[in-house]
Amino acid sequence: MPFVPHTDEDVAAMLGAIGVATIDDLFDEIPRELRIGELAAIPAGMAEMDITRLMQARARADGQPLCFIGAGAYDHHIPAAVWQIASRGEFYSAYTPYQAEASQGTLQLLYEFQSMMTALTALDVSNASLYDGASALAEAVLMAVRANRKTKSHRVLVPRALHPAYRRVLRGIVESQGIEVIEAPFDRQGGQTPVAALDALVGDGGFAAIVINQPNFFGVIEDVDVLTDWAHAQGALAIAVVNPIALALLKAPGEWGAAGPERGADIACGEAQPLGMPLSSGGPYAGFLCCKKDLMRQMPGRIVGRTLDLEGKPGFTLTLQAREQHIRRGKATSNICTNQGLLVTAATIHLALLGTAGLERVAAACHANTRRLAALLCEIPGVEPRFDRPMFHEQVLRLPAPTADLLHALAAHGVLGGFDLGPDYPELDPALLVCATELRTEEEMQRYVTTLARVIAARTQAKCPVEPKI
Amino acid sequence: MGLIGPATSCDPRSTPPNRNKPHMLIHEQSRPGRRAAAQAPLYSAEVSDIPVSARRVAPLVLPEVSELQAVRHYTRLSQKNFSIDTHFYPLGSCTMKYNPRACNTLAMLPGFLARHPAAPDSHGQGLLACLFELQEMLKEVTGMHAVSLAPSAGAQGEFAGVAMIRAYHRARNDGARTEILVPDAAHGTNPASAVMCGFVAREIPTGPNGDVDIAALREAVGPQTAGIMLTNPSTVGVFDRNIQEIAGIVHAAGGLLYYDGANLNAILGKVRPGDMGFDVIHMNLHKTFSTPHGGGGPGAGPVGVSKRLEPFLPVPLVVQDGDDYRWVSEHERPQSIGRLTAFGGNMGILLRAYVYARMLGREGMKRVSEFSTLNANYLMARLKAAGFDAAYPQRRASHEFIITMKRETKELGVNAMDFAKRLLDYGFHAPTTYFPLLVPECLLIEPTETETKEELDDFVAALVAIREEARTNPELVKGAPHTMPVRRLDDVRAARQLDLAWRSTANCT
Numbered sequence: 001m002p003f004v005p006h007t008d009e010d011v012a013a014m015l016g017a018i019g020v021a022t023i024d025d026l027f028d029e030i031p032r033e034l035r036i037g038e039l040a041a042i043p044a045g046m047a048e049m050d051i052t053r054l055m056q057a058r059a060r061a062d063g064q065p066l067c068f069i070g071a072g073a074y075d076h077h078i079p080a081a082v083w084q085i086a087s088r089g090e091f092y093s094a095y096t097p098y099q100a101e102a103s104q105g106t107l108q109l110l111y112e113f114q115s116m117m118t119a120l121t122a123l124d125v126s127n128a129s130l131y132d133g134a135s136a137l138a139e140a141v142l143m144a145v146r147a148n149r150k151t152k153s154h155r156v157l158v159p160r161a162l163h164p165a166y167r168r169v170l171r172g173i174v175e176s177q178g179i180e181v182i183e184a185p186f187d188r189q190g191g192q193t194p195v196a197a198l199d200a201l202v203g204d205g206g207f208a209a210i211v212i213n214q215p216n217f218f219g220v221i222e223d224v225d226v227l228t229d230w231a232h233a234q235g236a237l238a239i240a241v242v243n244p245i246a247l248a249l250l251k252a253p254g255e256w257g258a259a260g261p262e263r264g265a266d267i268a269c270g271e272a273q274p275l276g277m278p279l280s281s282g283g284p285y286a287g288f289l290c291c292k293k294d295l296m297r298q299m300p301g302r303i304v305g306r307t308l309d310l311e312g313k314p315g316f317t318l319t320l321q322a323r324e325q326h327i328r329r330g331k332a333t334s335n336i337c338t339n340q341g342l343l344v345t346a347a348t349i350h351l352a353l354l355g356t357a358g359l360e361r362v363a364a365a366c367h368a369n370t371r372r373l374a375a376l377l378c379e380i381p382g383v384e385p386r387f388d389r390p391m392f393h394e395q396v397l398r399l400p401a402p403t404a405d406l407l408h409a410l411a412a413h414g415v416l417g418g419f420d421l422g423p424d425y426p427e428l429d430p431a432l433l434v435c436a437t438e439l440r441t442e443e444e445m446q447r448y449v450t451t452l453a454r455v456i457a458a459r460t461q462a463k464c465p466v467e468p469k470i
Numbered sequence: 471m472g473l474i475g476p477a478t479s480c481d482p483r484s485t486p487p488n489r490n491k492p493h494m495l496i497h498e499q500s501r502p503g504r505r506a507a508a509q510a511p512l513y514s515a516e517v518s519d520i521p522v523s524a525r526r527v528a529p530l531v532l533p534e535v536s537e538l539q540a541v542r543h544y545t546r547l548s549q550k551n552f553s554i555d556t557h558f559y560p561l562g563s564c565t566m567k568y569n570p571r572a573c574n575t576l577a578m579l580p581g582f583l584a585r586h587p588a589a590p591d592s593h594g595q596g597l598l599a600c601l602f603e604l605q606e607m608l609k610e611v612t613g614m615h616a617v618s619l620a621p622s623a624g625a626q627g628e629f630a631g632v633a634m635i636r637a638y639h640r641a642r643n644d645g646a647r648t649e650i651l652v653p654d655a656a657h658g659t660n661p662a663s664a665v666m667c668g669f670v671a672r673e674i675p676t677g678p679n680g681d682v683d684i685a686a687l688r689e690a691v692g693p694q695t696a697g698i699m700l701t702n703p704s705t706v707g708v709f710d711r712n713i714q715e716i717a718g719i720v721h722a723a724g725g726l727l728y729y730d731g732a733n734l735n736a737i738l739g740k741v742r743p744g745d746m747g748f749d750v751i752h753m754n755l756h757k758t759f760s761t762p763h764g765g766g767g768p769g770a771g772p773v774g775v776s777k778r779l780e781p782f783l784p785v786p787l788v789v790q791d792g793d794d795y796r797w798v799s800e801h802e803r804p805q806s807i808g809r810l811t812a813f814g815g816n817m818g819i820l821l822r823a824y825v826y827a828r829m830l831g832r833e834g835m836k837r838v839s840e841f842s843t844l845n846a847n848y849l850m851a852r853l854k855a856a857g858f859d860a861a862y863p864q865r866r867a868s869h870e871f872i873i874t875m876k877r878e879t880k881e882l883g884v885n886a887m888d889f890a891k892r893l894l895d896y897g898f899h900a901p902t903t904y905f906p907l908l909v910p911e912c913l914l915i916e917p918t919e920t921e922t923k924e925e926l927d928d929f930v931a932a933l934v935a936i937r938e939e940a941r942t943n944p945e946l947v948k949g950a951p952h953t954m955p956v957r958r959l960d961d962v963r964a965a966r967q968l969d970l971a972w973r974s975t976a977n978c979t
């Protein structure tokens with residue numbers, strides 16, 4: 001019996017101790033008419049060697065195409081040690097550290113994670129993870145609406161240049177609490193969110209919070225200082241959505257805006273996937289969330305604190321639990337219980353192995369590779385940069401043919417050419433978002449360029465209509 | 471008594487002395503200029519086109535350590551944890567059963583790990599086949615009409631389920647349904663999810679025998695009732711015998727029934743939530759389907775629905791078109807409650823659950839409920855025989871049960887938490903303490919089907935020994951644990967003198 005250790009003698013002895021004749025008797029409180037027979041649609045069990053064969057064949061079928069897609073999930077090098085350690089049973093098969101004394105490993109690691117995230121964001125407090133970047137943003141918005149007693153507004157301003165899936169998740173989660181999400185336009189030339197366009201959106205209600213995305217979904221670097229100051233001038237909280245790798249090079253959210261007591265984004269959140277989490281078709285990843293200390297009692301999720309034991313020795317424990325559902329139930333700051341702990345384990349080990357210098361090098365290499373890739377692609381007639389502002393590690397390109405067709409043809413050659421912006425941004429169509437992380441080599445980029453050139457040439461020869469350049 | 475006895479320095483259950491040394495933070499081991507150089511690119515690329523005004527100002531202070539230092543540090547930290555792989559972990563409501571290693575290995579095959587979430591479906595047929603079959607198997611074991619794998623954990627499944635209840639009533643122009651009923655025994659996530667979704671959570675009491683108080687339920691329902699959230703078997707470890715009557719009362723009032731699947735392990739292959747009358751459910755794959763708990767997560771909380779709620783399911787869903795599988799997203803599902811995470815769910819966890827389900831097969835699934843129930847009832851019978859008080863002694867245990875230390879607290883001055891902490895010294899993870907809230911001084915004990923009779927016998931012996939210690943030397947128990955890396959921690963200090971992150975200069979206060 002897979003995973004059940006009982007021998008016949010065990011079962012007999014145990015039933016005897018309980019005082020029943022059969023295991024079935026233990027279910028005698030369940031109304032008869034509800035009991036079911038065979039689970040017909042469930043296949044018979046498989047031995048490990050058979051399921052291994054099946055899964056290997058399926059994993060092979062998915063192939064390993066050359067990937068130039070970013071769009072919120074990034075293909076970075078993960079040091080071998082990261083998952084070898086994270087997969088140790090002591091991390092892998094433990095749960096939430098409710099019994100602190102028997103969970104000092106997980107707790108200390110989480111404290112170190114919090115320390116690393118507050119260092120990256122230059123904010124005071126970090127939690128121990130949320131489900132992913134998008135749901136972390138939704139939690140950040142709920143937190144800001146609760147915390148903002150200045151405007152008492154239920155409106156939040158979100159850039160259209162924020163990941164479309166983040167905007168959808170945000171709407172789905174916060175609109176049920178009557179929070180209104182308003183979109184700020186982006187500049188067609190530069191791709192950034194122009195502060196000049198925001199005043200017109202304020203209206204009577206003001207905003208509880210303004211979301212600032214650095215870099216934004218187009219890879220473009222935003223004027224975060226100006227946007228943060230504008231937010232604070234409105235009495236709104238500034239919520240940063242940031243890429244943790246980019247923070248090695250770019251200004252930390254806690255430093256955004258003019259010097260003064262209000263300086264800095266009030267909350268920073270985002271996707272921790274770039275820190276040691278494999279792409280894995282979209283998950284499991286981990287959302288992070290940091291804030292200024294005056295907001296910490298509104299934070300969702302677990303927080304670890306350092307304290308002393310009864311002999312005065314330092315140790316770690318879950319703290320500020322009066323925010324959480326197991327204590328406050330309906331009045332908790334969030335419903336989250338199980339989080340993304342194992343991914344945080346990976347992220348912490350990842351950051352410890354890279355250190356400041358390593359993270360800077362990864363960020364710089366991604367930036368340089370994407371510039372190089374974009375320059376190479378723009379040598380193809382009809383391909384050109386869509387925006388003229390500096391970017392971090394993604395770039396939007398205008399294409400000479402429908403994006404979906406080109407991507408389809410590229411995929412047939414084993415190249416995933418990027419993210420098609422057309423469906424979410426018809427005003428940019430045809431436009432492609434490309435990314436070349438530190439993993440992409442010169443040969444791989446050359447291969448992409450020659451394949452794309454060939455695909456475009458083949459269409460032209462086939463006299464497919466090519467959009468004229470405007 | 472062999473290994474059963476408090477750990478001493480020559481006891482194999484005790485921790486080696488160096489594990490008990492206060493352990494430096496990785497930050498405190500850092501030295502400027504030291505690094506794990508092999509992990510990063512060998513060159514520093516040019517970034518001069520990034521405007522200076524956008525660049526980082528304050529230096530980034532991350533640990534600078536060698537690769538060996540990092541590996542040793544985190545390996546040693548891992549050794550300070552109790553885990554399923556190392557210890558019996560009868561944490562009630564959490565189903566801490568063995569996580570088969572094959573599930574991890576097979577979910578981490580390179581073809582699965584390297585796949586980008588935006589890769590075309592043509593480059594994901596292997597993954598999609600697994601997910602589609604998982605959806606189908608979950609439909610079968612729960613008796614639901616359709617399943618979405620999108621939610622990342624139980625609480626997110628609850629949010630999705632309650633959002634579907636809301637969407638359903640709205641679609642019928644029934645805006646008056648503003649209340650969700652929640653038994654007082656419910657997990658905290660239930661009322662929290664209802665409130666997060668814009669509802670008022672109204673509490674229903676539990677009767678003296680552990681079943682929902684039917685009279686109180688009848689009182690509470692009305693045109694304002696959107697639905698009720700229940701787990702069955704409930705968090706007090708008994709199967710609510712009146713479930714059909716409850717379903718009748720709530721449905722007659724126009725409300726829907728939500729099933730919290732945290733306790734599905736108890737009934738797998740025996741009874742199905744769909745057959746009990748539930749309209750919408752979530753499952754915790756990190757419980758019933760044995761995916762790892764990872765020191766807090768990740769989980770996966772798929773939702774299942776009856777036919778009338780199908781249009782509202784969260785996206786994405788996997789469908790089969792001829793020989794091919796493909797994702798269905800919001801564009802094709804206009805009534806969907808939408809997306810819960812940016813990329814559609816914890817795929818790697820879903821793959822682990824799939825492998826587990828295939829290894830179990832239909833017979834294995836039934837054995838899960840049979841042997842988890844056998845282990846729980848055996849352990850309850852042994853503890854009762856040893857003189858401990860079961861909270862519901864007249865009832866069968868489900869896959870878990872409660873003992874209350876009310877009497878021990880009163881007579882010996884040693885409470886449930888003291889027993890829990892002393893169990894750590896005996897090499898057992900403590901059961902869930904002080905949940906559910908309605909039973910005083912409670913330990914919620916869930917042994918799971920993967921534990922041997924010997925382990926359960928040792929656990930009984932440990933509780934008996936601790937009670938004896940409580941009689942003869944109560945301070946020993948009240949001061950426990952003694953053999954962990956730290957003694958009992960000062961939670962009040964942790965909350966008052968906040969130290970939430972290491973700072974190169976001073977701590978945050």
Ligand SMILES: Cc1ncc(COP(=O)(O)O)c(C=O)c1O
Nearest residue numbers: 337338563623624625657659732
């Ligand atoms: C009864 C019950 N309901 C709901 C949950 C919430 O599930 P999750 O932690 O996966 O969000 C849990 C467990 O943690 C639980 O025990």
